[in-house]
Amino acid sequence: MLSFALRRFFILLLTLLVVSFAVFAVVASNERALRALAVGELGSRTTPEEAKSWINREIFHQCPKGERDLTKCTPYPVYERYWDWLSGFVVGDWGYSIVFKKHILGYSEFKLDSRGEVIKDRDGVPRPNKDPWGVINERLTATGILAFWTFIPMVFFALLVGVIAGMNEGSKTDRSLSVLSIATTSMPEYVSGILFTVFFATAFGVFAWLAAFFDLFAWTDTWFDSWAKRSPLKAVSNYDKDGTSFAVLFLPVITVAIYGFGYIARMTRASMAEVMASQYIRTAILKGVPRRKVVLSHALRNALIAPFTIIMLQFPFLLSGVVIVEIIFNYKGFGFALNRAATNMDFNLIVACSVVSVIVVLATQFISDIGYIILNPRLRKQ
Amino acid sequence: MVFFSLLGEFFVTLWPVWLALLIVMGGSYMNRHRLGLYGHVYDSPVGIVGLFLVLFWVFAALLAGFMDLYEPLETVRGMKNKPPMTVPQGIENAQPFIFGGDKIQRDVFSRIIWGTQLVLPIAIFATAVSFTVGITLGLAAGYKGGWLDTVLSFIANAVLSFPVIVLFYLIVLMGKDSNLPIALAGIIFLFPIALLFFGLYGYFGGWSRKLLIACLIVGPVLIFAYLRIAYNLPGLGWLADWAARTFGGGDQETASSITIWVRDFLRLPGNMLNVFVAVSFASAPGAFRIVRGLALDTKTRDYVSAAETRGENSWYIMIFEILPNVRGPLIVDAALRVGYTTILLGTLGFLGIGLGTESPDWGSMINLGRSLLRVYPHMVLPPAIAIMTLVLGLNLLADAMREQSLKD
Numbered sequence: 001m002l003s004f005a006l007r008r009f010f011i012l013l014l015t016l017l018v019v020s021f022a023v024f025a026v027v028a029s030n031e032r033a034l035r036a037l038a039v040g041e042l043g044s045r046t047t048p049e050e051a052k053s054w055i056n057r058e059i060f061h062q063c064p065k066g067e068r069d070l071t072k073c074t075p076y077p078v079y080e081r082y083w084d085w086l087s088g089f090v091v092g093d094w095g096y097s098i099v100f101k102k103h104i105l106g107y108s109e110f111k112l113d114s115r116g117e118v119i120k121d122r123d124g125v126p127r128p129n130k131d132p133w134g135v136i137n138e139r140l141t142a143t144g145i146l147a148f149w150t151f152i153p154m155v156f157f158a159l160l161v162g163v164i165a166g167m168n169e170g171s172k173t174d175r176s177l178s179v180l181s182i183a184t185t186s187m188p189e190y191v192s193g194i195l196f197t198v199f200f201a202t203a204f205g206v207f208a209w210l211a212a213f214f215d216l217f218a219w220t221d222t223w224f225d226s227w228a229k230r231s232p233l234k235a236v237s238n239y240d241k242d243g244t245s246f247a248v249l250f251l252p253v254i255t256v257a258i259y260g261f262g263y264i265a266r267m268t269r270a271s272m273a274e275v276m277a278s279q280y281i282r283t284a285i286l287k288g289v290p291r292r293k294v295v296l297s298h299a300l301r302n303a304l305i306a307p308f309t310i311i312m313l314q315f316p317f318l319l320s321g322v323v324i325v326e327i328i329f330n331y332k333g334f335g336f337a338l339n340r341a342a343t344n345m346d347f348n349l350i351v352a353c354s355v356v357s358v359i360v361v362l363a364t365q366f367i368s369d370i371g372y373i374i375l376n377p378r379l380r381k382q
Numbered sequence: 383m384v385f386f387s388l389l390g391e392f393f394v395t396l397w398p399v400w401l402a403l404l405i406v407m408g409g410s411y412m413n414r415h416r417l418g419l420y421g422h423v424y425d426s427p428v429g430i431v432g433l434f435l436v437l438f439w440v441f442a443a444l445l446a447g448f449m450d451l452y453e454p455l456e457t458v459r460g461m462k463n464k465p466p467m468t469v470p471q472g473i474e475n476a477q478p479f480i481f482g483g484d485k486i487q488r489d490v491f492s493r494i495i496w497g498t499q500l501v502l503p504i505a506i507f508a509t510a511v512s513f514t515v516g517i518t519l520g521l522a523a524g525y526k527g528g529w530l531d532t533v534l535s536f537i538a539n540a541v542l543s544f545p546v547i548v549l550f551y552l553i554v555l556m557g558k559d560s561n562l563p564i565a566l567a568g569i570i571f572l573f574p575i576a577l578l579f580f581g582l583y584g585y586f587g588g589w590s591r592k593l594l595i596a597c598l599i600v601g602p603v604l605i606f607a608y609l610r611i612a613y614n615l616p617g618l619g620w621l622a623d624w625a626a627r628t629f630g631g632g633d634q635e636t637a638s639s640i641t642i643w644v645r646d647f648l649r650l651p652g653n654m655l656n657v658f659v660a661v662s663f664a665s666a667p668g669a670f671r672i673v674r675g676l677a678l679d680t681k682t683r684d685y686v687s688a689a690e691t692r693g694e695n696s697w698y699i700m701i702f703e704i705l706p707n708v709r710g711p712l713i714v715d716a717a718l719r720v721g722y723t724t725i726l727l728g729t730l731g732f733l734g735i736g737l738g739t740e741s742p743d744w745g746s747m748i749n750l751g752r753s754l755l756r757v758y759p760h761m762v763l764p765p766a767i768a769i770m771t772l773v774l775g776l777n778l779l780a781d782a783m784r785e786q787s788l789k790d
Binding site: 030175183 | 428540542543545546547548551552555556559562721725728732733748752755756762763766767770773774777781
């Protein structure tokens with residue numbers, strides 16, 4: 001078990017290394033991204049020639065301070081740049097975002113410039129920072145709240161529908177629930193988001209009515225805040241307090257949840273149907289155990305092992321969906337930051353966002369692998 | 383009242399589609415017992431609904447030329463943001479705008495029908511290409527195993543660990559200023575040729591004179607097509623001139639149209655190569671996994687051992703023994719994957735990095751009208767529903783085929 005976990009972890013690290021190098025190489029060889037970096041450094045009036053010579057001097061070569069003659073500089077190839085980036089990345093120095101005009105990760109009491117140094121006044125007093133949290137900290141928290149509220153209804157209803165359909169395999173209920181879950185998987189976020197917006201926010205005004213009466217989601221803020229105060233990581237801070245009301249979250253949540261729902265439900269159904277057809281369930285039924293008890297205490301435990309891994313493996317799709325939903329509803333989270341970074345060619349932030357999303361996906365895959373072994377008694381013994 | 387006239391106009395304008403649906407689906411239903419897996423689809427109501435939705439869009443794409451439509455880029459004065467069923471003023475016998483006009487005075491309905499001619503071919507061909515990648519590598523990884531399997535599975539997992547959107551940003555958005563899409567196209571489009579070569583190699587039992595002759599016949603055409611599509615091989619100017627001179631018959635208009643046709647033959651316009659590559663690249667690892675799993679499952683069967691004992695070479699076994707026997711699950715997965723590719727294509731359009739704002743593909747239409755959604759939902763709802771119905775049709779069809787093949 002331990003050796004299996006270690007092996008999986010080693011593969012995870014290797015994948016992460018390869019993937020992050022690929023991302024870095026792609027972004028680092030992109031002319032427009034490099035030019036944006038030069039313009040961010042030299043100001044918006046930079047001519048293309050100036051930008052080109054800056055890129056040559058600062059990025060493709062390493063020069064002694066003040067040196068302008070390229071022949072006296074050492075070349076700085078992409079793998080060395082990657083290595084330097086990686087050694088910064090590992091210790092949490094993720095650089096500066098041009099778009100958001102602040103550092104990407106961590107907490108900083110004082111304002112930082114694009115090189116990560118503290119900005120000081122004329123008297124040498126460091127300038128205090130009103131906005132001390134990095135882009136990723138803020139945005140990932142916002143997305144975490146969205147993902148949290150998405151997961152709960154999505155997983156609950158998907159398991160419920162899957163178990164009910166799998167219990168009565170081949171019945172009318174089963175068929176109609178199957179068609180329902182097929183229908184939801186046919187609605188990508190940009191389609192269901194539009195349908196829900198039209199339904200709730202224009203024609204009928206159902207949404208405006210609901211939002212006025214309920215404010216169910218408000219407590220997440222306090223919860224996350226207190227967690228942040230206890231946590232040494234201080235991952236959460238000045239996230240906009242209006243960000244997690246029912247009014248803001250309702251449409252994004254149902255939009256993401258509906259696309260993931262169908263797949264989990266169908267997998268649960270398949271797993272439940274397989275368990276219900278197995279020998280020990282037949283034995284339980286034949287010896288006269290009531291049907292309710294057969295389902296709840298005999299079948300459910302084993303039937304939910306496979307859906308657990310499926311749910312964990314839904315994360316890549318969930319992340320993609322969250323990006324689209326954040327763009328549709330202007331929810332200022334991780335996906336929104338990724339979109340801003342990519343469209344504005346913000347070098348550091350694109351790399352950081354891509355690598356963070358890959359880390360999230362790989363971590364969930366790892367949990368799914370390990371969890372499958374822990375949950376499955378047949379494999380646990382080995 | 384508007385609703386009923388809209389419905390009426392919708393049915394009348396699409397008459398070729400209804401006619402074709404009636405002929406094909408009616409005819410197939412009559413002969414469903416003689417049509418194999420396709421015929422079995424007609425045994426379940428879910429399958430009939432799915433097939434209806436899919437064939438509706440297929441016929442819309444094929445028969446768009448017979449319908450009374452506006453051109454995809456045709457603007458009509460005074461039709462900006464007009465609601466459904468508005469009739470253009472000042473034109474005699476003008477068709478009404480069935481789903482209204484968009485931001486730049488174009489007919490939403492016509493654009494959706496023309497968009498089918500973009501969405502369907504790209505989705506189908508991208509799926510086909512990703513399947514050739516999946517089949518070539520998946521068969522090899524599953525059947526041969528060993529380090530090849532380890533390496534290929536590692537690569538597939540690495541690609542799959544990207545959320546699709548991140549992949550799209552990296553390939554399509556950043557690809558505009560780099561050679562990455564062309565490099566990927568160079569790799570991806572190699573696989574159809576490789577699969578064909580391995581097929582011939584297996585069929586002729588290894589190196590032989592027949593294989594050489596077959597390669598000499600098929601090779602140049604394929605390599606030409608490959609260079610043309612992946613690297614946009616220039617230099618067809620002389621051929622275009624020659625064709626125009628020979629077949630033009632002295633007519634200026636015919637000659638120039640022949641020149642354009644030859645010059646643009648097999649050339650993907652604008653951003654289409656990037657889009658095509660991104661979509662097939664995102665979809666290939668999934669196909670690889672499925673084929674690999676099926677190959678692993680099948681290679682222990684008796685007929686494979688029999689072929690091994692006969693001394694057949696391994697590409698023969700993979701392509702002529704294993705592949706035909708796993709076609710059922712593959713066909714089902716292909717239907718699902720075309721739907722998924724449609725979704726990916728829509729995603730690209732929605733993000734504004736797809737075929738461009740001018741193009742009538744559905745994702746781009748959604749992106750164009752999105753900012754006015756709460757005021758004028760009529761520009762965005764039709765393309766959204768178009769994507770939904772096409773994908774729903776494919777998913778229902780796949781489900782019905784799976785059910786029916788399980789029964790056999």
